[in-house]
Amino acid sequence: MIDIKNIREQQSLIQDSLRKKDKSISLDNIVEADINLRELTKKLNDLQSEQNQQSKEIGILKSQGKSDESVFAKLKKLSNTIKDLEDEHRTKSKILKDMLLEIPNIPHDSVPIGASEKENVIKKDCSKKKKINFKPKSHIDIAQDLDLIDFEAGAKISGAGFPLYKGNGALLERALINFMIDFHLKNYNYTEFFTPFLVKEKSAITTGQLPKFYEDMYHTEKDKLYLIPTAEVPLTNIHQDDILEVSDLPKYYLANSACFRREAGSYGKDTKGLLRVHQFNKVELVKFVHPTSSYDELESLAKQATKILDLLELDYRIIELCSGDLSFAAAKCYDLEVWAPGEEQWLEVSSCSNFEDFQSRRGNIRFRDDNGKVDYLHTLNGSGLATPRIFAALLETHQNKDGSITIPIALQPYMGLSEIK
RNA sequence: GGAGGCGUGGCAGAGCGGUUGAAUGCACUGGUCUUGAAAACCAGCAAGGGUGAAAGCCCUUCAGAGGUUCGAAUCCUCUCGCCUCCGCCA
Incomplete structure (x- = not known):
């Protein structure tokens, strides 16, 4: 498997190298999926961060006997949003990983170039x-x-x-x-x-x-x-x-x-x-x-x-x-x-x-x-x-x-x- | 195949549903001390992802996958692995 970070940073270079092995290879889909996934990751992380923080606060309040149940409904909604995003994230990561698993290794520079x-x-x-x-x-x-x-x-x-x-x-x-x-x-x-x-x-x-x-x-x-x-x-x-x-x-x-x-x-x-x-x-x-x-x-x-x-x-x-x-x-x-x-x-x-x-x-x-x-x-x-x-x-x-x-x-x-x- | 038990950091081993990435011990690394070593003492010590010039900050991970919950190492379900007993068998 090729490191997605390398693909991200030098797509055309890697693609050219891979084509020495197989002319039909394109990394466009992978790069697009990666961009997409990272956006989603960021969104998800931010929401998780919010959830963690608020849950912590509830914990502290509760330990002081000052629990405030009115925030629960709001947090329930947040929790559901996160669950949906997690599902989407899981699916999209799996798709990206599967695509990466199908990409062959890059030939070393010393390998003679040839088709067959x-x-x-x-x-x-x-x-x-x-x-x-x-x-x-x-x-x-x-x-x-x-x-x-x-x-x-x-x-x-x-x-x-x-x-x-x-x-x-x-x-x-x-x-x-x-x-x-x-x-x-x-x-x-x-x-x-x-x-x-x-x-x-x-x-x-x-x-x-x-x-x-x-x-x-x-x-x-x-x-x-x-x-x-x-x-x-x-x-x-x-x-x-x-x-x-x-x-x-x-x-x-x-x-x-x-x-x-x-x-x-x-x-x-x-x-x-x-x-x-x-x-x-x-x-x-x-x-x-x-x-x-x-x-x-x-x-x-x-x-x-x-x-x-x-x-x-x-x-x-x-x-x-x-x-x-x-x-x-x-x-x-x-x-x-x-x-x-x-x-x-x-x-x-x-x-x-x-x-x-x-x-x-x-x-x-x-x-x-x-x-x-x-x-x-x-x-x-x-x-x-x-x-x-x-x-x-x-x-x-x-x-x-x-x-x-x-x-x-x-x-x-x-x-x-x-x-x- | 049947019955039961267990799975937490490199290892050992805690862990009431709420600042627990996780006590403690060992190992390891750095330091103090020492002529040197040991001992003692002090400090550090998971991996992955995101962001950032960096420091840092955020997220994920307590066999794996789902679920309950505002919140799960902790509760539920399934899967896998290991152990004990019974059955079968090379």
Whole structure:
């Protein structure tokens, strides 16, 4: 959420910035609603002040046994006027807040300007272009040949997009998760969590999934809970409504979780295999940091995630997203993509974003600085990493001509195997 | 699912429907004292909004949302959370 005060003071500047993300955005309605609301607030405050004062006087008189009931009728009228204004105020604040919740975050100045993913910038290509001197199979064929995933059974149980990992496939999935968690814990100062997978609406508003992307989320009708699309949601909301001490920052949190995505609007795209599924596992990294350090933290976050790819011996590149491709809540974002030689395409396996104070404002996550001043902190998150596409790229990259898969050395202790055949 | 209890400032814990944003204690911050520290003593110590150059002034907030009343932390209703007992269950 953008601070209404900023919008008020520099509407055109902010609007121009937002249009780098989405050309159709206008702040006119918001500014008008804000002016309107403040007028109402002032009127209401004045009346409340009057009411408070007069009620106090009555109290004093009464304590002296000199109560004068003749003013009651007048005050009753005032009281009713205030009630009406309060109703109006409530309604109008809610409307303004709802409008603000629909406004995306402002892209950072360093973000390249562009309308779509075509204008994303390849920041670094770290692929070694490992030679495969035979026609590589797709991960779907490999998984079927080695009996790692039963897509049909998954579809029977839950529908398309719910892969059923089996045997060494299930083992590989588990190994990947454990390897990644251990790597982050061993090398960086993270606290591990295991979170709820269902969250309240409020939590999904904090991180920016709601209200705008309601259609993308699974939710339970009776209890009005939402299945998390990423552990970012519960992790970030750990500090909902908290005021942290500056000495507690930065805080680094990590969790593996199942992630649930309806993928509404992408029917027919990547329907086969592991490239786009409704449920997958992801190790998520979340940072709560001081506002002055958040861009340094973003660089280190992205770097950290790439180390996993190095250790898994995968070809990857780092993409700097252009303004038009930035997600709703992000001010700046790097995507990591791995090369899948069977599919012959780059697969997004991680998104590392700085949200600045966008989420902290929504979730009321603040810190007290050295001077005792309270302010919103900055939040970041990054996948470290999402398994299904890693799983796919790993099979396709490390396949051998005889159909077997060589397990990267870093993963072997977790598999107890050096190859799958 | 049934029965009951509870929810007040960073924490603990008062609070008769009327200057209660809220006693008191602890913690914290500043000061006095001390060679230094501790102790003692003094002072300060919520967040949000509006207005203002600032000091200040005004408003809101005692889990959340409504209601009663001239006036609500205090009374009523609902919701949420926590605890205890019973039932069910991994």
